[in-house]
Amino acid sequence: xxxxxxxxxxxxxxxxxxxxxxxxxxxxxxxxxxxxxxxxxxxxxxxxxxxxxxxxxxxxxxxxxxxxxxxxxxxxxxxxxxxxxxxxxxxxxxxxxxxxxxxxxxxxxxxxxxxxxxxxxxxxxxxxxxxxxxxxxxxxxxxxxxxxxxxxxxxxxxxxxxxxxxxxxxxxxxxxxxxxxxxxxxxxxxxxxxxxxxxxxxxxxxxxxxxxxxxxxxxxxxxxxxxxxxxxxxxxxxxxxxxxxxxxxxxxxxxxxxxxxxxxxxxxxxxxxxxxxxxxxxxxxxxxxxxxxxxxxxxxxxxxxxxxxxxxxxxxxxxxxxxxxxxxxxxxxxxxxxxxxxxxxxxxxxxxxxxxxxxxxxxxxxxxxxxxxxxxxxxxxxxxxxxxxxxxxxxxxxxxxxxxxxxxxxxxxxxxxxxxxxxxxxxxxxxxxxxxxxxxxxxxxxxxxxxxxxxxxxxxx
Amino acid sequence: xxxxxxxxxxxxxxxxxxxxxxxxxxxxxxxxxxxxxxxxxxxxxxxxxxxxxxxxxxxxxxxxxxxxxxxxxxxxxxxxxxxxxxxxxxxxxxxxxxxxxxxxxxxxxxxxxxxxxxxxxxxxxxxxxxxxxxxxxxxxxxxxxxxxxxxxxxxxxxxxxxxxxxxxxxxxxxxxxxxxxxxxxxxxxxxxxxxxxxxxxxxxxxxxxxxxxxxxxxxxxxxxxxxxxxxxxxxxxxxxxxxxxxxxxxxxxxxxxxxxxxxxxxxxxxxxxxxxxxxxxxxxxxxxxxxxxxxxxxxxxxxxxxxxxxxxxxxxxxxxxxxxxxxxxxxxxxxxxxxxxxxxxxxxxxxxxxxxxxxxxxxxxxxxxxxxxxxxxxxxxxxxxxxxxxxxxxxxxxxxxxxxxxxxxxxxxxxxxxxxxxxxxxxxxxxxxxxxxxxxxxxxxxxxxxxxxxxxxxxxx
Numbered sequence: 001x002x003x004x005x006x007x008x009x010x011x012x013x014x015x016x017x018x019x020x021x022x023x024x025x026x027x028x029x030x031x032x033x034x035x036x037x038x039x040x041x042x043x044x045x046x047x048x049x050x051x052x053x054x055x056x057x058x059x060x061x062x063x064x065x066x067x068x069x070x071x072x073x074x075x076x077x078x079x080x081x082x083x084x085x086x087x088x089x090x091x092x093x094x095x096x097x098x099x100x101x102x103x104x105x106x107x108x109x110x111x112x113x114x115x116x117x118x119x120x121x122x123x124x125x126x127x128x129x130x131x132x133x134x135x136x137x138x139x140x141x142x143x144x145x146x147x148x149x150x151x152x153x154x155x156x157x158x159x160x161x162x163x164x165x166x167x168x169x170x171x172x173x174x175x176x177x178x179x180x181x182x183x184x185x186x187x188x189x190x191x192x193x194x195x196x197x198x199x200x201x202x203x204x205x206x207x208x209x210x211x212x213x214x215x216x217x218x219x220x221x222x223x224x225x226x227x228x229x230x231x232x233x234x235x236x237x238x239x240x241x242x243x244x245x246x247x248x249x250x251x252x253x254x255x256x257x258x259x260x261x262x263x264x265x266x267x268x269x270x271x272x273x274x275x276x277x278x279x280x281x282x283x284x285x286x287x288x289x290x291x292x293x294x295x296x297x298x299x300x301x302x303x304x305x306x307x308x309x310x311x312x313x314x315x316x317x318x319x320x321x322x323x324x325x326x327x328x329x330x331x332x333x334x335x336x337x338x339x340x341x342x343x344x345x346x347x348x349x350x351x352x353x354x355x356x357x358x359x360x361x362x363x364x365x366x367x368x369x370x371x372x373x374x375x376x377x378x379x380x381x382x383x384x385x386x387x388x389x390x391x392x393x394x395x396x397x398x399x400x401x402x403x404x405x406x407x408x409x410x411x412x413x414x415x416x417x418x419x420x421x422x423x424x425x426x427x428x429x430x431x432x433x434x435x436x437x438x439x440x441x442x443x444x445x446x447x448x449x450x451x452x453x454x455x456x457x458x459x460x461x
Numbered sequence: 462x463x464x465x466x467x468x469x470x471x472x473x474x475x476x477x478x479x480x481x482x483x484x485x486x487x488x489x490x491x492x493x494x495x496x497x498x499x500x501x502x503x504x505x506x507x508x509x510x511x512x513x514x515x516x517x518x519x520x521x522x523x524x525x526x527x528x529x530x531x532x533x534x535x536x537x538x539x540x541x542x543x544x545x546x547x548x549x550x551x552x553x554x555x556x557x558x559x560x561x562x563x564x565x566x567x568x569x570x571x572x573x574x575x576x577x578x579x580x581x582x583x584x585x586x587x588x589x590x591x592x593x594x595x596x597x598x599x600x601x602x603x604x605x606x607x608x609x610x611x612x613x614x615x616x617x618x619x620x621x622x623x624x625x626x627x628x629x630x631x632x633x634x635x636x637x638x639x640x641x642x643x644x645x646x647x648x649x650x651x652x653x654x655x656x657x658x659x660x661x662x663x664x665x666x667x668x669x670x671x672x673x674x675x676x677x678x679x680x681x682x683x684x685x686x687x688x689x690x691x692x693x694x695x696x697x698x699x700x701x702x703x704x705x706x707x708x709x710x711x712x713x714x715x716x717x718x719x720x721x722x723x724x725x726x727x728x729x730x731x732x733x734x735x736x737x738x739x740x741x742x743x744x745x746x747x748x749x750x751x752x753x754x755x756x757x758x759x760x761x762x763x764x765x766x767x768x769x770x771x772x773x774x775x776x777x778x779x780x781x782x783x784x785x786x787x788x789x790x791x792x793x794x795x796x797x798x799x800x801x802x803x804x805x806x807x808x809x810x811x812x813x814x815x816x817x818x819x820x821x822x823x824x825x826x827x828x829x830x831x832x833x834x835x836x837x838x839x840x841x842x843x844x845x846x847x848x849x850x851x852x853x854x855x856x857x858x859x860x861x862x863x864x865x866x867x868x869x870x871x872x873x874x875x876x877x878x879x880x881x882x883x884x885x886x887x888x889x890x891x892x893x894x895x896x897x898x899x900x901x902x903x904x905x906x907x908x909x910x911x912x913x914x915x916x917x918x919x920x921x922x
Contacts, residue, residue: 145606
């Protein structure tokens with residue numbers, strides 16, 4: 001007999017005479033002639049309550065069905081007289097699939113700290129909280145693909161290995177096929193000659209340049225995949241490996257870019273509220289009481305669009321003392337972003353037209369000579385969630401800016417070629433997927449939204 | 462005015478009085494008082510034909526609108542009197558967005574070799590063939606997500622960075638935050654102490670172990686992401702970086718695994734035939750005449766299921782001379798797989814119950830003591846497209862096998878924990894995404910199905 005997933009059993013409209021459920025025991029409660037098992041199979045947050053009468057097939061086995069053990073239960077799905085659930089499973093027979101030693105099983109029925117659960121990252125998805133989190137992570141990934149697919153964007157797998165170390169976003173990891181010991185005994189020339197690619201290789205920090213290539217051929221595209229930073233920062237917001245979403249649109253300007261970012265965030269917020277309601281409720285109850293309000297705000301309110309110069313004026317004139325100075329040409333700090341979104345506007349704000357000095361060389365220069373067509377989407381509770389820009393598509397302007405900054409584009413002849421042959425205005429942005437998940441759940445440590453987090457000094461599992 | 466994508470213009474049911482199309486010129490043909498531009502924007506394989514009369518706004522600009530230049534055309538979408546297209550665009554005005562110098566633009570209107578196009582990987586998606594290929598790559602990625610989402614599988618982002626070098630599938634790339642020069646001057650202990658993670662790090666060769674963790678908590682899951690091999694093989698089938706799909710099901714056995722693999726391949730084949738019909742037609746016409754037959758075969762015929770022992774008997778008794786020997790305990794070679802699928806059965810074959818000696822340690826041992834519950838899906842023209850197994854879920858059997866093979870599981874205490882606490886039968890498989898694309902398009906070199914391929918000695922772009 002085929003197993004029925006618990007989500008299907010619980011969400012059905014009718015009882016069923018005979019079903020088979022398999023899952024892991026979350027709790028067991030024994031009364032005189034009856035035992036109650038709460039069983040979860042990961043398909044949804046809710047457990048199914050199994051009612052096992054003393055006369056049932058395999059009742060004697062129940063004593064071995066402690067927390068964490070895997071069981072199969074066959075029986076009748078009936079309306080539950082108890083509160084808290086609509087259906088329960090009246091067991092006709094139970095079977096022990098895999099026991100869990102109650103002395104050594106780390107996940108007993110109590111609240112464990114996030115710190116402890118990180119040390120058992122292979123078991124934490126068996127808890128309510130992390131089960132919910134990883135279901136949301138999955139559903140949001142799918143919602144991203146749906147969003148772009150519906151709009152005719154092609155998904156591009158940008159490369160992880162790159163031959164250039166100057167993508168310009170912090171420290172990069174180096175990749176080699178040589179053992180450390182082996183490499184140490186070689187001269188630089190020998191190393192290069194013997195290494196896999198015959199040249200230095202690195203892990204990518206962004207798929208943007210590849211996305212630009214494909215935007216300039218397929219039109220609208222996006223990348224969504226792992227990216228890497230070797231930053232020696234041991235904070236709750238830094239990970240060495242994380243997923244980035246980077247859409248890129250041909251024939252598009254900064255307004256199109258802001259429109260896309262706003263539509264995406266509203267769509268994903270709506271998706272998590274409607275499709276993951278049961279899981280989101282857990283975070284609203286136990287992690288962040290303000291979550292429903294914040295998500296409703298993002299979904300329902302038009303985002304304020306604010307030139308950087310206006311943002312500076314608001315911050316300068318608000319009378320608040322900030323730790324970091326405010327002024328045209330200075331980057332906005334987290335405290336400034338939070339003031340704008342949480343105090344002044346009480347909602348998402350898109351700041352645009354930043355001074356060129358604080359933004360990347362490839363951003364399109366505005367006619368004022370001092371700003372670029374960049375935009376950051378700021379949201380309450382998180383700060384910057386999206387950073388994007390129109391790209392400089394004018395070859396001469398780009399080359400002049402590269403020279404001005406003393407950069408070298410020798411490795412990027414192909415990037416310049418996009419501006420040589422049929423160049424078009426194009427724009428895109430980057431959204432850190434983990435930061436999105438923190439926004440959508442209220443979780444404040446990036447380690448807790450990644451299946452097996454890799455951070456400074458931490459490479460377990 | 463918002464641009465209309467060419468796919469929308471050409472697939473509409475009616476003419477339109479005034480639309481704006483933007484794209485790249487594929488060809489231009491000038492007659493006495495009229496010019497014809499074929500314009501493509503990457504949204505579909507078909508170009509839109511632009512008819513520009515001499516009296517039109519901007520007609521003088523046409524002389525600069527050579528192959529590869531980017532243009533905007535505004536006009537009326539009307540039924541085309543010409544053959545080969547249903548609609549054409551009668552231009553009211555044209556605008557040059559970005560020119561392409563006709564002397565230096567590498568993509569002129571002629572057939573270029575695949576080898577040449579690899580040297581301009583940033584421009585090849587602007588050709589018919591590679592545009593089609595990368596649209597198919599995108600659509601098949603989405604079809605994979607849809608397939609699993611519809612079946613309630615959760616998508617898991619398994620880590621790329623791993624701390625263990627014995628995942629057991631060939632050579633691995635090593636990752637470090639130290640410069641090569643810097644590392645060469647350090648002792649081994651100093652290197653470890655100074656490196657980012659404080660231990661050696663590698664690029665993953667498989668997400669399976671992480672998928673098993675999540676199957677044993679969320680139930681049905683899959684990973685889909687980049688994997689890496691530092692194999693020094695410069696062949697048409699090896700890449701250093703490629704995408705792997707790895708589903709994993711809890712409470713599942715080898716039959717479930719074979720059922721899932723067959724359903725997936727049929728679903729993806731159907732998807733490419735129905736959703737990418739125009740692009741597939743290109744490959745059927747210009748790359749592989751047998752493509753439609755092969756795809757129809759995979760979609761429509763039930764896959765043969767054949768125990769390995771039977772496969773050996775068929776191959777031993779078929780009277781054909783093979784380059785590699787055939788016998789129980791020997792691995793099937795490509796020539797054997799092709800004989801089974803192309804000659805003997807003339808369709809896909811799932812070979813299962815392989816001798817344990819030629820399969821990985823984690824595969825579930827059968828009761829016969831000599832085989833494991835492994836399966837490979839073989840398809841005509843490609844050979845193995847899927848490799849999977851039931852996983853050994855019995856702790857004692859797994860540990861005995863590990864000891865027998867002289868492996869060490871010190872780094873894998875967490876993998877063994879899955880067998881210690883609520884262990885369940887589970888099964889999964891791996892599908893190489895590039896190999897799938899080769900199957901679906903008839904392309905025979907893996908370099909030609911990857912946006913920017915990374916292979917032995919090649920790390921360009």
